[in-house]
Amino acid sequence: MALGPVRPSPLVEQAAARLREQIAAGHWPVGTRLPGETTLAGELGVGRSTVREALRALTGAGLVRPRQGAGVFVVATQPVEDWPTRLRRAAVTDVYEVRMAVEVHAARLAAARRTPEDVAAIGVALDGRRAAAAADDRAFVDADIAFHAAVVAAAHNPVLADLFAEFTPVLREGLADLLALTGQRVEDPATGHDAHAALARAIADGDAETAANVLRAELEDPFGGPQAY
Structure with missing residues (x-):
């Protein structure tokens, strides 16, 4: 499923929202490794630094977790509320x-x-x-x-x-x-x-x-x- 490019601004928020939507919809089930930054950047039409910040936001929301040397994995489909x-x-x-x-x-x-x-x-x-x-x-x-x-x-x-x-x-x-x-x-x-x-x-x-x-x-x-x- 293609993610589709995002509009120019604000890029990080839009990229994070698009990734969040795909996770919530089950496109990447819990336990799944997300595509690499380069792949995601190409599908979203943004730079790798934007993807990196978007993934950091999703990590803070408890949706994904990076594993050293293995990539970023989905750990939840809904954000954890404080x-x-x-x-x-x-x-x-x-x-x-x-x-x-x-x-x-x-x-x-x-x-x-x-x-x-x-x-x-x-x-x-x-x-x-x-x-x-x-x-x-x-x-x-x-x-x-x-x-x-x-x-x-x-x-x-x-x-x-x-x-x-x-x-x-x-x-x-x-x-x-x-x-x-x-x-x-x-x-x-x-x-x-x-x-x-x-x-x-x-x-x-x-x-x-x-x-x-x-x-x-x-x-x-x-x-x-x-x-x-």
Whole structure:
């Protein structure tokens, strides 16, 4: 199957895209050695340096892998997405389910491990969330996420903290959409404040089970309003 020449610009991106299409279509199955740079350059109508850069891009995407002295081989038909990319493409419902597992456990750990500094930081974040009641929905969501981030930080588990940070962009969009859909803040601008205050108290008191239960209930019913997910 002839690849056909590509248009003049941008050559590397077009060459990589053409090769990617052929790999995805099964023209070169997994395990197959790609033709040499000279052959590919001739079929694509570009220079060998362009082919070399295109193959480097496909290597970075996890589609091909060079083997010293043997050539370049196909190792996958679809590019490997990194974790942040997969999260951005994930359904909010899926992210929210994982968020619950991460945060409920983090709340339990926070109650057991919190320091006076953690308690103070959670209190400041709670006050910030309450103050954001006068702001627009997105600013309120940012303040809400900052409070939850303070709770996760009090767990003193860097892996949990990193996971929560990865979720943040998806959560921000999902929660802003939820508020816009339900209009919950029209009647109660600081919606969910009592539940968040109860969580802060449970952590300060070292009551792990109450902290976990309060957070679980809050996440099952975001902002204390109608279910949206």
